[in-house]
Amino acid sequence: MMEAQISELERDIIKEILNIGLARAADSFAAIAKDRVLLKVPDIKLIDVKELLGLVSEYEDSHIIIQSDIKGDFNGATLMLFSDDHVVRLSQVCLGMEEVPKGELSVMQESLLLEISNIITGALVTQMANILKASIYGSPPKAPKGYIADSLKDILVQHPLFQPLVFTVITRFTHNSRSVELPLLLFFDSKTFLHIIEIIRNFDLGKTNLMETD
Template identity: 35%
Template sequence: MTSETVTLTELERDALTEIVNIGVSRAASSLRKMVGAHVLLSVPSIEVVSQRRAARLIGEREIAQLVAVRQDFSGPFSGRALLIFPEANSLALVRAVAGDELSAEELVEMEHEALAETGNVILNGCLGTMANMLQRSLSLTIPEIIKGDGAVLFDAWGQNGTDGLVLFLYIDFSVRQRDIRGYIAMIMNLPAITALSELLGEFITRVVGDDA
């Protein structure tokens, strides 16, 4: 299957951008309640790229080590969702979620649990909204915490050294009055992109009718 056969049409891309926007906005609202500060979001960027290109897109923005909450999702379309932070930001997020009065030792002890909880809330909120708007259901794995550079984080489908094409859906965010910034990314392989394209077609028909 070539990249041309799975590239989303402009209308499908617009529909996916709108759906993701709504999902991420709801997830950001949940994060705002957790940290007590406004969350600023970028407009989603959606591209079909190689895994290495996806890794470079993050690497161009962050030269430091990264921490990510990773959840795989499956259903009518499947893939991997990542909530990514520069490693230096992760403890700032833990402090914001768990309490500013914690000592440095307590922060380190709580890092894994707090990051997993935060990732679960945000990624579930985003994916749940997408599934609802597409009138389907998705199953998510338990959150995992991974650390490394972009190459480690985006080796989602790169078994046996392959570098397959993926749908790279990317949003960056920051928390006002906190030293917290990060990224939300979703990676889907070619069969998943094809399935998603069909669901987006159904969504467009429901919203604007058969003339779309």
């Protein structure tokens, strides 16, 4: 079982790398949200494809899902999950809309959600590339119109032994003391996961300061 191949220390290192990237993303997001933003990785788990698709489909009816693929040396994706309430709050805070109709998104609202996903995924990918010395990039975010499994097929189909490593990230932004949480799922295929572990195992932890990314 792949779970046995990751130690607590390695899990903590991966979490710390992601949290560094998310701290940078939070600063960029704060400029749009005009207030304090906190992003943290509370959970890392290895799950199989069925469980992943089940998890995503639970959100599908009640959330707008924005997907950004991670390509290059690593293969993965981020999914940001926006509920109606999130859309209303973000529209008020970032677009200055007072009355936000529920239902179909306006072009401006969809652009805003795509931009938020772009900022967060972009900052995360840049920091991971710096720390892990990997050549990776995020593809432009998209709002899949059909069933999300179809949209994820590239990642799933190319890797029949795919056991995704899933990170749940809670994005919390505060505006006028009101807090809004956005779930974000970040996942990599098993080949990428093993690659990341290999890079981490080759770190000289006595000399490596994760914050030194230049």
